[in-house]
Amino acid sequence: MIDNAFLSLLRKDGVFRSKSPGVFPLTGGVSSEIYRVDDDGRTFVVKRALKKLKVKADWYADVSRNRYEAAFLRYVGAFMRQSVPHLLGEGDGYFVMEFLNGFSDWKHLLLEKNFNPDHARHAGILLGQIHHHSFADPIAARQFDGTANFRELRVSPYLDYTAERHPDVSDTILEEAERLTRCRECLIHGDFSPKNILIAPNRMVLVDSEVAYYGDPAFDIGFLLCHLLLKGLYHAPEKTGPMVLAETFWTGYQNQRTPNGFSYAGLAHRVSRLLPMLLLARVDGKSQVEYLDEERRAFVRTFALKHIKEKHDDLQSLIRLWFYQIDKLEYRENKIN
DSSP: OOOHHHHHHHHHTTOOOSSSOEEEEOOOOSSEEEEEEEETTEEEEEEEEOSBOSSSSOOBOOGGGHHHHHHHHHHHHTTOGGGSOOEEEEETTEEEEEOOOSOEEHHHHHHTTOOOHHHHHHHHHHHHHHHHHHTTOHHHHHHTOOHHHHIIIIIIIIIIHHHHHOGGGHHHHHHHHHHHHHOOOEEEOSOOOGGGEEEETTEEEEOOOTTOEEEOHHHHHHHHHHHHHHHHHHHTTSOOSHHHHHHHHHHHHHTSOOOTTOOHHHHHHHHHHHHHHHHHHHHHSSSOOSSOOHHHHHHHHHHHHHHHHHTOOOHHHHHHHHHHHHHHSOOOOOOOO
C-alpha cells in the first residue's frame, strides 16, 4: 500500500482532485512503486523510484533516476507521441503519466508462444527511430548524461557482478563495461526488453525508461536480443519462432534512415561481443531470469562463456548458432516456478 507521507505529498501537490481517490498498487518491475489512481472521473498512473530494488541480491540505486524517465517521455513524446506514455505531471521524486488500458506486455505474449513477426519488426522500427533521431544530438547528450545512473543500474549489476563470479572471463567483461560507459552516441532506453513493450491492436508503447542514457545503441539491441534468445531456449525443444523474431527485429531496426556517421556494421560487431555477456548476466548476475530451469541455465552459461572467450564478431551467425544448438539438445519439461 501507498505510505501516508507519499499520499500527503500527492494531495499537497494537487495530483488529486477529490477527497477520496482510489489508489491501487500495480505489479510489474523491481525498481519502482507504481499506482493506478481513479480520481474524479480520471484514471492515471503515479510512479516513484525505490532506493532498494526488489531482487534477491542487495541492489541499491539513486532515486533521482525518476527524472531520467520523465525526461525520456518528454523527449521521445515530442516526435513519437504514441510510442511512450503521455507525461501528465512531475513532482519531488515521482511523476504522473497516462494509464494504459487494454495492452499486453510482449514478454507475456512470448511466454504464451505468440510469435508475431510484426511485433518484432515494430519494436525494431521504434528503437531505430529513437536511436537515429537522437544520434549526435548535443541537447540529448546533456540531458541524459547520467553515467552514474547507468553504471548503477546496468553496468554494475549485469557486468561487474557477473565478472566477479567468472574470473576466467572477468577481464574481457570489465573491459566491455568500461567501453560502455565511455561510448556516447545516442539516447538509449537502457531496459529495452519485452516486459517493457506494451502492445495493443493499433499501438506499441515503450515504458520503464528510468535507465535512459546517452550511450551505446548496442546495449539496447543486445538487451532485446538476449531476451528473444532466452525465450527460444525456454520453449525448446519445440520449433518456435524466436529466431525469426530476432532476425526480424534486427532487420526492422536497420530499415531506418541512417544518420551521418552511424555504422550498422560497427554496431553489429559491438552487439555480438556484448550479447554473450548479457546472456551470462541473466543466469549469474543480479537480475536473473525466473523462467529457466537449471538445465537451461547451464546451457546459457556454457554457450556464453565459450563465446565471450572467443570474442565472436558476427551477430547473425551468433544468433543462428544459438538456435541451432538448442534445437539439437534434449530437455526435460520446463515450467515457470
